[in-house]
Amino acid sequence: MADMTAYYHARPALLAVLLGLLVCAATLVYQLSSKKARDAVPRVGSHRFKGIFSVQRHLEQLQAGIAQHPHGLFSTPIFPFGTVFVANGAALINEIRTGPDDVFSPAGAVEKFVQSKYTTPGTFVSEAALHKPIIRNQMTRGVEPVVRNLVDEIEHAFAPMLAPPASSPDPEWRAFPALETFIRIMAQCTNRIYVGAPLCRDPVYQGAVVGYATQVMKSAYIINMFPDWTHPYVPPPLPFPPLRASVRECVVVGKLVTDPTKFTAQLTRLLAPEIERRRRALAEYGPGWADKPDDFLMWLMEDAPAGFLQSTEVLVAYILFVNFASIHTTSMQFTHLVYDIAVHPEYVGALREEAAAVLGVHGWTKGALERMPRLESVLRESARLSPTNLVSLGRQLLKDWTFANGVTVRKGAFVAASTFSTHWDEETYPDARAFRPWRFFHEGDDSGKDRFTSTGNEFMAFGAGKHACPGRFFVAHEMKAMLCFILLNFDVKVESGPERPRDEYFGNSILPNRSAKVLFKRREKGMLPSASV
Template identity: 30%
Template sequence: MAITSLSSHLLESLLASLTLGRITALIVLFTIASFAIDSTRKPTYPKSLPRVGYTGGIGATIRNWMNLSNYHNWVEEGYNKYGKHGRSFVTPSSPSQPDEIVVPQEQIAWMLEQPETVASTQESHKDVLFGTYNFFNVDDHFPTKVMHKHLARNLVTLLPDIQQEVAESIDIAFGTDTENWTTLNLWEALLAIVPRVMNRLAVGRPLCRNQAFLSSQVGFADDVFRNCLILTLFPTVLHPLVGRLVTLPNWYHFHQGYRLLKPVIEQRLRDYERFESGESQTPPEESLITWLIRQAKADNLPHEQTPYMIAMRLLPIEFAAIHTTVITLHALFLDLLASDPAKDYLSILREETTTVLQSEPNGIWTKNGLARLYRTDSAIRESMRLSTFSTGLTHRKVVAKEGITNPFEGWHAPYGAILMANMSVQHDADIYEDPKTYDALRFSKVREEYEARSQEEVEERGKDTEEALRIKRLGVVTTSSEFLPFSHGRHACPGRFFVAHEVKMMLAHILQNYEIKPIAERPRPTWVAHTIIPTLDVKIEVKRRQPKN
């Protein structure tokens, strides 16, 4: 009895002492202590590795945080001071996340050749994207493996469908008024086009046209971005709680989409069975759903063949595909529309796409036709070179217990260290002449000059296979340590072949069917840490061209 009254007395006085001010102070103290603990758990790097940003203790960490918009300048500064001269350097990060070791270009191949058990791609993606929370922990390599195995080989047969989705979605987004200029928000117009076209590939028709489904997928992708930002602001100890709370919208968007997706997947599973058993002669429609089923059967993975699991597997691919493409297209339009009017790039690309399309059978794009769009390809590659939306998109997490030793410089990185490839190389004047200028024909000029060589020249220089190979490697899908928007090596983006076709078709359709007014000055995006926040309010003016008789 005495004990009960003592404990209730203690509880009462404890509650009475909890004023709002004290609770706030407790939370602040707890957060600072948790961040301090996180900082001590970060992998430590050798002192010999130079650093960029503010250095030296907690004060520097706070100043680095307050200068998140300066991060990309530090990475560029590190490139010029160290990377360019073959040296790695370290960039700061939040107190809960490992700092990054940025390796120079000549070491990228070494970094990317490491086995998954030494420097892991999957683990770095999981950490960067907080996959445990954002993708409900259904976040292994399976859908990525499916993309690497099935996309490129099925793409050719999908081209006519992709072309149709491109044309129809642009006509809806850009309108059909041939008399008046229409003002469009560029970001929103692209968001009305890209998810539909991408979902022809992911889920097929007619679901790729269902606005409620598309909104759920875009909503989910937005959730992932927002949550990544929020979770970096919290110490690790709070992630299990905050991670579950902030991903409630992810669940909502997943279930919104799943309601519409479930019958489609069930039908695809039935179509697959009927075709496999010989009951039907019609193969199931080719799409990511079908490839996931095909691979799950090949690997004998029954749990991968349920509608729920297949729907879960689509999530990381939708995320990887939608905003990356919209951001890339947004930058491409701004680069083209704000380019020197004397260069008249739009007319050049209009002429090229029109001429090549006229030679295509029935006006339907083929792989060969799209490959002949040298100038259009160059305009896309050049925008991805100049206006890259990140300082570094290639990360690897050291997962070998004993860490990893760099054979070039001798430094050792412990378990948990993050290695990164630097995209500042794309702005290096020693590699790209006049690197800050958008030169849409930068890569096609070289290709066209090579192809225009006279017969004598060809004979004189022999077969010149090395030169031919170099020229061939100037296409947008070809990655290298000097062109990294799609990363490089065996994990380079498998979606890039699709992106290249999709963006060329979009440019072709827009330029052939619309006039677009140039813009006086290219709006500059805002940088937050690694990534840009595009200027979402940019408007463009378009008018449908009169059909030719």
């Protein structure tokens, strides 16, 4: 009996060991079978286990590859993609940027990164793509009311920083965790355009949309730690910690990681009454009723075809999707920007003068935000120096492809352009590793080629080509308005002193320092949108 009891206690461990050996053996067979194809391209770094053990050192591997193959192609592990074939030089990058969709699939790279089959409610969002025409039309071409609502919400979002501290009515420096604070502000301001006020100000709503994005990525990271062929078996069949992941739950070293579907249910409870209220108003008053909301949710309800795509389930999924696609990346880019401004106070005066002059004449409008060439230059320079990804233009090959240099990369492989070598290229950008805020400021130049939103082979913060981020114009207006608000109403510095907080690297992501704090001191003579022309 004792022996039988010991057996049952040992069985989970034996199953774990056996499954681990099977996974390792299958992975070894797969790697050996594809080694011949990979060997045609120079390799940099250890390709074992998809780069998991070098997840914070991918920049070093990229630097080595770039130095050895400055205008060529090399392969290096970049988590979560595993082996990535990285293109250097304008010619090879242009091949990826302009490559045909039936060969170069951005959707394949996104699916690998997010693992949406296992981490999101369904694929109907990307398949129907109802958000794309809305972003291009209502949010971009019809942007004046969007900017007006956005600016109004910025003042509400910054209210805690504008209020004097309880201990003293006098202005003084107040510290805030930078990235955490800007994620909250970005969630509130962005959702003023997505779902309107007052819902965008609800901390439970904000927690749901931000928490959803965070947990989706946590789940995707865990799934991507396993070989691709195991992904359908990673969820519940795994009988043991330390790694278990599914839409239902993720367990990491015995610690429960909250299920993304929790936030879907939470958001449904918050949005369903509002969706039903709007449906009743549409049915009773038609499309032109008084006080009809002017936001993404309303545009979606009006544009979606009748049937399933008009269901509450789909509408909630789209709200989660647009939040997932925008809040974290924009918050990261904006935090990079504030760090750059905070440690270079010598440039603040010129930026303040430009903003005050233009906004004083034109008000807080779309036209005003597009008449600030110095501000435009600062945004582009910050994104050039600190993009959010090491490689851009991520694509999965749907067919074998032979590049112009004669190198063939096989179907199923991931290819990308090196953002790092492009943005830090000394021939294109002299003194490339220095922050030069007026690098893109050209007096009297109205060509628009160096605008923050302009993309190409030499600037890939928003991707490039026909698959460049369609929401970048909204993002640009949002970041410009927020930076103007900060410049005109606060003095800013970082708590750590004159040095810029060091960026962090994880897989393909370049993260602004997550522990750094920014200090705000309210200026005596600020310029609030509600009190301006």
